[in-house]
Amino acid sequence: MSTGAAGQVPPSGRTQVAVLGGGLLGMTLALRLAERGFSVTLLDAAPAPGGLAGAQTIGGYSWDSFYHVLLLSDRNTRALIDELGLGSLVRWGRTRTGFFSDGAMHSMSNTVEFLRFPPLSLIDKLRLGGTIFLASRLRDARRLERELATDWLRRWSGPRVLERIWLPLLRSKLGENWRIASAAFIWAIIARMYAARRSGLKEEMFGYIEGGYSQVLAALTQRLQAAGVSLFHGVPASAIHDRGHGVELTMADGGTLAFDRLVATVPTPAFAALCPQLDAAERERLGAVVYQGVVCSTLLTRRALSPYYVTNITDPGIALTGVIEMTALVDRAHFGGHSLVYLPRYLAQDDPAWSRSDADFERDAIESLRRMHPHFEAADIVDFKVARARHVLAIPTLDYTDRAMPPLATSMPHVTLLNSAQIAQGTLNVNETLGVIEQRLPALLQRLQAAS
Ligand SMILES: Cc1cc2nc3c(=O)[nH]c(=O)nc-3n(C[C@H](O)[C@H](O)[C@H](O)COP(=O)(O)OP(=O)(O)OC[C@H]3O[C@@H](n4cnc5c(N)ncnc54)[C@H](O)[C@@H]3O)c2cc1C
Numbered sequence: 039m040s041t042g043a044a045g046q047v048p049p050s051g052r053t054q055v056a057v058l059g060g061g062l063l064g065m066t067l068a069l070r071l072a073e074r075g076f077s078v079t080l081l082d083a084a085p086a087p088g089g090l091a092g093a094q095t096i097g098g099y100s101w102d103s104f105y106h107v108l109l110l111s112d113r114n115t116r117a118l119i120d121e122l123g124l125g126s127l128v129r130w131g132r133t134r135t136g137f138f139s140d141g142a143m144h145s146m147s148n149t150v151e152f153l154r155f156p157p158l159s160l161i162d163k164l165r166l167g168g169t170i171f172l173a174s175r176l177r178d179a180r181r182l183e184r185e186l187a188t189d190w191l192r193r194w195s196g197p198r199v200l201e202r203i204w205l206p207l208l209r210s211k212l213g214e215n216w217r218i219a220s221a222a223f224i225w226a227i228i229a230r231m232y233a234a235r236r237s238g239l240k241e242e243m244f245g246y247i248e249g250g251y252s253q254v255l256a257a258l259t260q261r262l263q264a265a266g267v268s269l270f271h272g273v274p275a276s277a278i279h280d281r282g283h284g285v286e287l288t289m290a291d292g293g294t295l296a297f298d299r300l301v302a303t304v305p306t307p308a309f310a311a312l313c314p315q316l317d318a319a320e321r322e323r324l325g326a327v328v329y330q331g332v333v334c335s336t337l338l339t340r341r342a343l344s345p346y347y348v349t350n351i352t353d354p355g356i357a358l359t360g361v362i363e364m365t366a367l368v369d370r371a372h373f374g375g376h377s378l379v380y381l382p383r384y385l386a387q388d389d390p391a392w393s394r395s396d397a398d399f400e401r402d403a404i405e406s407l408r409r410m411h412p413h414f415e416a417a418d419i420v421d422f423k424v425a426r427a428r429h430v431l432a433i434p435t436l437d438y439t440d441r442a443m444p445p446l447a448t449s450m451p452h453v454t455l456l457n458s459a460q461i462a463q464g465t466l467n468v469n470e471t472l473g474v475i476e477q478r479l480p481a482l483l484q485r486l487q488a489a490s
Pocket of ligand 1: 061105469
């Protein structure tokens, strides 16, 4: 991509908007803006589209770098899939959940199994069930932002359930950041878990798209091209300046581009680093958003590990925080009869594990899986990949909405921020990410149209 001199606004008469960041949020937003008559350019640092929803090739098969499932209640995601004409590619299936606890695997996939779950006493189970029920009934989670997740859970579930169930689960989702998460986080997790469980025996139901999320990305790319959006990948930006009459975007190759307006959909720390003109108060607020990262190993294996889509690990002797067996949901025929397994490890920004090599993660994976599944052998592995993402989820910390959530508007009149850190009292998923667009589009359009 060649970049030109700053200040040259293309002479089309339509407002020229740059959308910086080509994940699902940036791509969908670019489409919505093009549909409303803006001249849109989408720019992304990565060589391929989709950000966290992008694909990798493993053992010759293409599937998501990070595992994704749909819920029946994912209204925004399903509407987008239908809009793109991909509704017929969605498959739904019942899945099971395992718990690896005290050196043994337990199924906890429905109410009966929950009642039989040996690591907890009957009183513990009643308190755990009561906590989940209470959270599922709470409609206003805003007040839960005032209390730490661990304090709230200790109060409702008791210290033993906190130790044995909630803390391992919090660690598996948040790494060391479990210490700073508010009770709103646990509420959002329970609400999503609950939504995945159908009535009756409360069995879990998930969906996926045949071919993975790359099908959505390909269809969105086509739609964007048809709507006249200019798409550029592999073009990292290094600075954003508001020049009074418009925006100057400096690219890592030193070139500059000029636009009337810019909407950034990049993670909050990346945005703060790109904008030297932000004032001290804005910088402080943006700096208050604490991000969680993930290192996610993917294995293609000759044999299935288990019947569980998710295995939660509450056994401190295992170096993994969870196992996601995608082929417990997706037909193994998609992978030549092999099993596709993800091993996510969620990390705080300062975790020393960021510097570990792919080989280190592979060693951990083999050792842990052999302890969990005695039939598993290293020779079963057909291919092994490691994907890393530093800025995945903005942790819902205490008073997150009032204290830390980044506002749409910035002190740079032509520059706006729209990203997943603006999800209120939720957890990160595509549905909530698309919800950010739905909720904020009217305010964004006003800002884009405002004369300056
Ligand atoms: C392990 C994991 C599991 C998940 N599981 C599910 C699931 O089961 N179901 C579900 O619905 N969701 C799931 N998600 C969440 C889902 O992937 C996200 O909600 C969604 O992809 C977020 O999209 P985004 O556009 O907001 O962010 P991103 O995808 O992070 O996009 C941001 C983009 O900004 C670009 N960028 C950053 N800096 C610059 C720069 N300087 N210049 C140019 N571009 C830049 C990046 O390259 C990136 O493409 C999961 C995510 C992870 C990581």
